Amino acid sequence: MDVLTRRQREIFNFLRDNQDHFTRPPSLDELCAALDMASRGSLYKHIVALINAGLVEPFNGNKQGGVRLTVQARMEGDAVEQGLPFVGSIAAGKPIEALETVSYMTVPEALKSDKPCYVLQVKGDSMIEAGIFDGDWVVIEQRSFANNGEIVVALIENSEATLKYIEQNAGQVLLLPANATMTALSYRPEQVEIQGVLVGQMRSYRPH
Amino acid sequence: MDVLTRRQREIFNFLRDNQDHFTRPPSLDELCAALDMASRGSLYKHIVALINAGLVEPFNGNKQGGVRLTVQARMEGDAVEQGLPFVGSIAAGKPIEALETVSYMTVPEALKSDKPCYVLQVKGDSMIEAGIFDGDWVVIEQRSFANNGEIVVALIENSEATLKYIEQNAGQVLLLPANATMTALSYRPEQVEIQGVLVGQMRSYRPH
C-alpha cells in the first residue's frame, strides 16, 4: 500500500481535525470550499487515494453523499466530554493546591488541552487588556513550566497565586500584568512556581 | 435503514433545533415558509423520509395536524449532541438564518440562558475593548428585541450581520463598536433586525 503524499496527509489531517465541524459527511464541493480549492476533480484524486489507503470511506456506497472518516480515524479525534474541576478563584492569595474542588464545569473541547486541566474564576483587573475580566473563568492546563509570553498561574513565595504573562530570563522571572495602571513584578526563579498555563477563557453576560 | 441525505439531515436538524419555537406541530406550509421553500410537495418527500427513518412522527394519524419529532429524535438531539448549534461566524456579511448549523459545541451552563441559544465565531476587532477578540466564540440567545446597552447580533438592511452594543432611541438605532478606531453606525429602526443577544463568550489560547 502506497504511502501518502504530503497533500494527501494534509487533507486527511484536515478531515480528522474538522470532522466535528460537519454535521454530515462533506461533499466534494464543500470540502473544496473549506480547503480553498477550485477544482472538484483535483480533490477527488486525493480522496480516492485516502480511500485506497483505508483512511476514509465513501459515504453512500460510492454514490453520492460525500466522504467520511473511517471508524479508526474518528476514534483518534474523539474525546469524552467531561467536566473539569472548578477549584475556586485566583488572586485570592492562596495556592491552588490548597483549594479543593468546589464543583465541576463542563467546558467546550476547544478550550481544553489534551493535558489535565482545571477551571478558575478570575478576581481583579490585572489582565483586562488581554481580554480577561473580573469574574471570567479561565481554563488552566496543569503544568510546571511555561514558554515566555504565555499567560500562567504563578505561585509567588509559596503564598499568593496570580494570573500574569510570564517572561523568564537568566536569573529573573517577570510577571507582567495586562493593565496600564499596574506594574510588572520581578522575582528570582526560586520565588516563582508555575502552576499552570492558560488555555481557555469564558465569560457570562447573564445578569445575576 | 437508509442513510439520510444531506437535505434530510438539514431539515431534521432544523426541526430539532426549532421545535421550541412551534407551539403546535408545524404544518407543511408553515415549514415551507420557515425553510424558505416554495413547494409543499418537495418538503413532503423529505418529511416522509424522516418518518421512515423513525426520526419524525406524523401528528394526527397521517391526517391533518402537521409533523412533530418522535421521542427518539428528541433523545438523539439531547444525548448525542448536548451542545449548542454552532452556526458559523459573524461579521461575515451573511444573515444568521442563512447559516446552517455546522456542528455542535458543548457550552458551560453558566454561559447559556434558559432560552434557545446558538454559538457564533467572531471575526474582526470591532469589540476588542469589550474583551471580545477575533476568533472568540460567542453564545447568543435567540431574541428579536434588546435592552439598551446590551451586545446584540444585528442584521443590517437584511444583508449584513454584526456584533455591537445597541442603543435604541426614538426613530434611531445606534450600533456602537467597542473599538476607538471605529465609529458608531446610526440606522432607522426598520433597517435593523435584532437576531440575538450576547449571553456568553469563550476564547481558546491553544496554538493550532
Added chain:
DNA sequence: GAAAAAAGAGAACAAAAAGAAAACATGGTG
C-alpha cells in the same frame, strides 16, 4: 536544469437529489 511526480484547473457527463407547480383527497368550518 531536465525528467518525473504531484497538484491543480476546468470542462463534460450521468445519476441522484431537490425543487416547483399543479391536481387531487379529505376533513373541518361557516
Added chain:
DNA sequence: CACCATGTTTTCTTTTTGTTCTCTTTTTTC
C-alpha cells in the same frame, strides 16, 4: 353546500454530486 387548510400524489425542471477526462502548473528528484 361552498370554502379552505391541509396532506398526498404526480409530472416536470433544476441543481447537486460523483466521476472521468485533458490540460497546465508546481514541486520533487536525479
